[in-house]
Amino acid sequence: MAHATSPAAFGRPRRVIPGLGLSFTITTGTLAVLVLLPLAAMVAMSLSKGVPAFVAALADRRVLAAFRVTIVSALAAAIISAIFGLLLAWVLTRYRFPGRRFIDAAVDLPFALPTAVAGIALTALYAPNGWIGALLVPLGISVAFTPLGIGVALVFVGLPFVVRAVQPILEDLPADEEEAARLLGATRMQIFLRVIMPACAPALVTGFTMAFARGLGEYGSVIFIAGNKPMLSEIVPLLIVIQLDQYNYTGAAAIGTAMLLVSFAMLMVINRLQAWAAAR
């Protein structure tokens, strides 16, 4: 029977899961039209006046400062989001308390809220005459209209990414592994560091990456609270909008392309780190 001429023997090799060709075409087509093509157009536009113009558009002190502010604040906010997001996910999965479902639902609000609304709300709270801002003034801390404000806004939008990435992992973490660790004499801290953290680290890195990526590109919530002082609290996305306002499309595209490259490089590095950690 091994040599029998079944219909499949003549045609293409049969796969158990059908439809590779069709689904591959649809997905790559969609990706190309919606993601790759616009990005390619942007890169092309940025180089339309030649490489020197591209370099000149970027080699501006104000632009470089904006890059520094954006990357540093996105990184810091992602780290803070990772810490507090993990805590929040922990509380939501491990404890049963009144209002838990409400808080669980509220975590998603930053996803749904127009970010400009969040920015205005945060500015109102943290401005020197706001509820929280007024409390911080005597301590000499000003949040609104400083880089600190950018961080606050980015934590606001980044937190749900971490919570939603880590929560399912914590929910699935079997209680008996923790019990086993406890019976073997581990302290709570040791259980957390040696049993729980290794299990949820990949998800935590994923959440961190998403929060960071979102922070790099965030615009709406930041511009209201940041004050947008050049060299100090001006972010890259805002610079792009400013360039567009001045009809300098090439300059905007150049900054956008640089932003794309930086983001892509950093996400690659994080991905690599994650793969390395997972392989261990």
Place this chain on the structure above:
Amino acid sequence: MSNTAAIEIRGISKRFGNHVALDNVHLDIRPGELVALLGPSGSGKTSLLRIIAGLEAPDSGQIMFGMEDASRRHAGEREVGFVFQHYALFRHMTVFENVAFGLRVVPRARRLPRTAIADRVTKLLELVQLGWLADRYPSQLSGGQRQRVALARALAIEPKVLLLDEPFAALDAKVRKELRRWLRALHEEVKLTSVFVTHDQDEALELADRVVVMSAGKVEQIGAPGDVYTAPASAFVHEFLGDTNRLACHIAAGRVLLADGGVLGRVEAPDGEAIAYVRPHELDILPAKDGSAFIRHASTFGPLVRLVVGFGTANLDVAMPVERWVRLGIAVGDRLNLAARYGAVFSDPAAPAAQLLPEVPGTMFAASICQQGGTQRN
């Protein structure tokens, strides 16, 4: 007795909501013995094990480890080794790291040096015959191997007591039997006071020095495997330990009568309603053309032939050696009479049984049974 018991369980009660998991349980576990907590699911055996380990707090009662009240100690300070039903190995650690875990988390002042830890882990892995798997991850092991890693990990901290929760339940039949023998041999070697939970009577009877039969949060009987089997303290214990046939009957003037007047045998017990149990191998069959029973089904399995005999509305299990079955020369559908060679009669289900004896050796009981389902199997 408290100075001889390794673990003394004093009046432990525990409820979960409205469910009473444990109801005033007393139990002494002697140093170096292997005790089985045997019972159906929901009998409280796992709760008791978890309370001994300190994973669960009792509502009332005390657990004494030697002369010391363990209730004051956290689970991590009780020096118990615990093997979980699903092993609970740390999935992101190698076999070696799993076994070393209990040694690595010791505060630095008391921790063994790195090389001593490695030595101990290597020895333990040799003890459980898994030295060659030290660098594997739990997901790469078979169930039996995981179980042995879990055991090595529990033994690494040199516990005073080893607790095992359904240690063989998740394994297939052949591995289970091997591992059971192996664990018994290991116990002979290390002589560690051990308690294991099981719902499998074969496992309990084969492995344990003493068996604690539990039901509905209470201890029904404590005894050596032979004793609980041959002299059950209650109808529950008899029924739970091995296959048996249950017959509703009443006792009149020392005779055990079935519902329609057939005589099952003699017994020394007061008159009244009772339940008689006859195990499959205690029933004899005698072929007879006008017999009151007939063979519904026969299966040969190893040295025994197992019959399902239709008797009135009930089905009874009968077991006999293959040779005897061959000599009788009968087949499915043939009629026959039944006789009980031996049995247990419970006038009170909560008290020990009276012995059922044949009225005259070889007497038939030829009456139908109007009892709800004559067969009880476990």
